[in-house]
Amino acid sequence: MYQSTDKPLPLARPMRRVISTALASGFLLLSGCSMFSNKEEEHKAPKMASAETLYNYGIDALHSQRYALASGEFELLQQNYPYSGYTGNAELMEGYAYYLQGEYALSVQQLERYLLLHPTSPDAAYAYYLRALCYYEQIAEVQRDQQGTIEALNALEEVVTRFPQTSYARDAQLKIDLCRDHLAGKEMLVGRYYQEQHNYEAAMGRYQRVVQDFQTTNHVAEALERLVEVYLELGLVDEARRSASVLGYNYPDSQWYRYSYNILRNRHLLPDHSIAPKSQHKGGFFSRMWDSIF
The missing domain is CATH 1.25.40.10 (Tetratricopeptide repeat domain)
Incomplete structure (x- = not known):
């Protein structure tokens, strides 16, 4: 794996962080028990946490590096509140949580879904950049097949083409140079082998x-x-x-x-x-x- 020592750049605009007054953590907020009637305990149905609460739980989990929990919170929000104002952010942040877990295929899948649903989002530049990083992190050593390097190069070039004036484009250009150097190194390795033969x-x-x-x-x-x-x-x-x-x-x-x-x-x-x-x-x-x- 071709590991990058750089963390992803911050979002083009900060994700909205709404302060939650909830003190409990988890997926569900359980209601209390009702009074006994005829000596039989009656339970109310579990109450789903609000979209705001679920989103804040996910952000808190990211901050505490509980990335699997974070992706679960964002996924739960999307399933239960598909039309919430928090849903778009949750889709993007789920992709980010997968990236932090090293689940690059899941991250790419989630980010492409986000871009399909929100092609004109102000955070689209970040989504394209994060998608490119998923490919970049998977670049193999020069001795191995370099199809992953080509995919990373194409994804990084798309960031530069679509968003040329952003900080994402500037960082992508640096990584493009590294990808090209990597591909050239592969050509040299093969060339030297042929020459020896x-x-x-x-x-x-x-x-x-x-x-x-x-x-x-x-x-x-x-x-x-x-x-x-x-x-x-x-x-x-x-x-x-x-x-x-x-x-x-x-x-x-x-x-x-x-x-x-x-x-x-x-x-x-x-x-x-x-x-x-x-x-x-x-x-x-x-x-x-x-x-x-x-």
Whole structure:
């Protein structure tokens, strides 16, 4: 599981918190017993707590980290008061309670139900954001299948697209960058495996995808250097030089540039006027733009 250390951002507007005067906790408020008649005890029917009371019980349970109890209170409110002014908030907060329990599938289901019923709610931005977090928390390690990362990426991008000026969008953008870096890491892992197995064409495809589709990630420099190696194994000298040129232009001080330079030098494939990798150099032979690699 790809755990996030950040807690969800607060709601766009605070959920309405109504002060309850009830002192008891639980789902039901029981009425007292009536007087005995003809020596037989007569009981009144149990009285359901009000929507306000149930909502406050749920909020109190959240504050005390009793998340399962909170989701139960919000669910009970919805079942018994479907037209209450508290019902919409209860639907959203039930999704939040499931999220806090790590019940991400239930949370997504509840949040999607909320958004279906309240598409124009002022809290819709938070609902979309919380839904995206449910996917984000389930991102698997890079060695495993990354379908969950793709789902998280899509959900986070929806937050940015729908609510670009919100704090949710700003946080979602940071997580989008992490998702893309994660996907690029997966491509590199597979590419290195193919390269070790001498399946150079398959490795080349993985590295090229990192360079083309994940240019802002931390894996591009290595991908370019790996391309130099793979191209040389395939006898594609010009392509190897072009990859090295892009690497030198964009990452002149990186170890990957030094590796590629040394590989070409050792094979006597450097041009006559090539420049050794130094921090002060950003030109010379290794100074072409991104598009020159393909």
